Amino acid sequence: MSTHRGYSKRVLVTGGAGFLGSHLCERLIEQGCEVLCVDNYFTGARSNLLKLHNHPRFELVRHDVTFPLYVEVDEIYNLACPASPVHYQHDPVQTTKTSVIGAINMLGLAKRVGAPILQASTSEIYGDPTIHPQPEEYWGNVNTIGPRSCYDEGKRCAETLFFDYNRQHKLKIKVIRIFNTYGPRMHPNDGRVVSNFIVQALKGEPITVFGEGNQTRSFCYVDDLVDGMVKFMATAPDVTGPINLGNPGEFTILELAEQVIRLTGSSSKIVHKPLPKDDPKQRQPDIAKAKALLDWEPTIPLEEGLRRTIAYFADSLK
Template sequence: MSGKTVLVTGGAGFLGSHLCDRLVEMGDDVICVDNFFSGSKQNIKHLLGHPRFELIRHDIVRPLFVEAEQIYNLACPASPKAYQYNPIKTIKTSTVGMVNVLGLAKRCGARVLHTSTSEIYGDPEVHPQPEEYWGNVNPVGPRSCYDEGKRVAESLCINYHLAHQLEVRIVRIFNTYGPRMHPDDGRVVSNFIMQALHGKPLTLYGDGLQTRSFCYVDDLIEGFIRMMNQTETIGPVNLGNPGEFTMKQLAQAVLEITGATSGMTHEPLPQDDPKQRCPDISKAEKYLNWRPETNLHQGLQRTIEFYRHVSEAQ
């Protein structure tokens, strides 16, 4: 089905801009909403002027009045550096902003896909993490503005669904990377690549043996589309790559692909930094027939190529 009017909140962000590309390519009319707190006009510059693309500068903490058949809610800073910069703003986006998005959907009769996060599992005591796991989150820690905000947003989605029969879909995103990640957003993939390209040692926190799973952006966007357009489950459904790597393995891969010889250095582990993070994607496989296709080496090569162009342009 194409030719729908689709609203993407946070549409000028890393993931949002790739989603807008895909929806326009599919033939949908896309309304991109962003307040540019962490998004960038550069990410959607190539879409400006396209007949099926519209950009609105707006903060979803304030009510929004547009018409749409589907809404992808991606509005929220996602890197620790960004969401801890203004924690009150972060939690308001996930709570007040979520209420506004759901209210808009209720008025329009739109289906909402909300992008939640693996951070709701906190520092997990169950591994890998299935959707049934309730998490181990510090409600007053430095990451709580994001973790707890996203947990409340999921609750709001479910309660709007139960109270108003609103069509909702919830996905939980695990670490995703690729072109258009901000070079200075503080996430591990961008940190390692930029350090390597500038000949600096790659910073490992703790012993570097904590693990993450890394999903390439194109695979994740495919998961979004499939989740939105299926009718078997409202979720939540984990979307991520079940391949698990230590931070040291990731650093070694970045050094190898970039050809950098700068080595690694160690810093203390930040508070509440999860030791393990890996998705159980059996529900995504069952309901969406979805599994990531891009391996870490392929994805890193494409991402490093993007950052090389960014560095050369500066």
């Protein structure tokens, strides 16, 4: 893969030491790109990138995207932002700044160097949806002043900025809305349901289900999601999105807990706790656009993905 300048395409990945970012960096290196990974290590870790540390086409820089970045690149994937409630609620003001000021800085960089830029947005922009499943045309049902608002509204504002840069400056943008994604390198203490359940089951601790466990989620394995991101970046410049990326297979939280117990062979028992404020009752992507425009849909079933993720956590908890 080479550009008109006769060398490997140089790709910037912000938040590249995180769960999703590290998998994306590996995929881009496999495709022959030069990768510049920037991360401030708030939730990311250098250990997520061990496979790439000595690779000649990989560069890792400690940087916070709320400050400008002056580099020369051919493409940008903007993934920088804590994505789990435990982390984004720890410093909600910084979370909003990362989404909004980070987007402004990366869009400014993309405009200066003429690079297409992909924004990792989120299904959280739909809030607690009143439409099911959620198509991209749905505007959402979001609380602007709740404990999750720093993330939800920050990402919504970032989408606004991306489309305004596209309209005002003719910038080549891509916006994806990521639904629940899981896999190796998830942070063990990020409060997300898959990592929570697996870690609790492996330790033989009670498995915490909020409410009755009837709320539903759709779980996409990380390899499938990275496939979608890379395919989207390679589509025609006029395909801007937003496009939902996620697995439309819908499971209740209780079903997930029972499956994790079965796959780990754990003796853990399920305990119920009150539902957190503004926790969505249903979350399922409508991926018709991704199928039509990207020829993409997930291929890894939940049980297979859970087996791989359990194996990772079993090894990392040793």
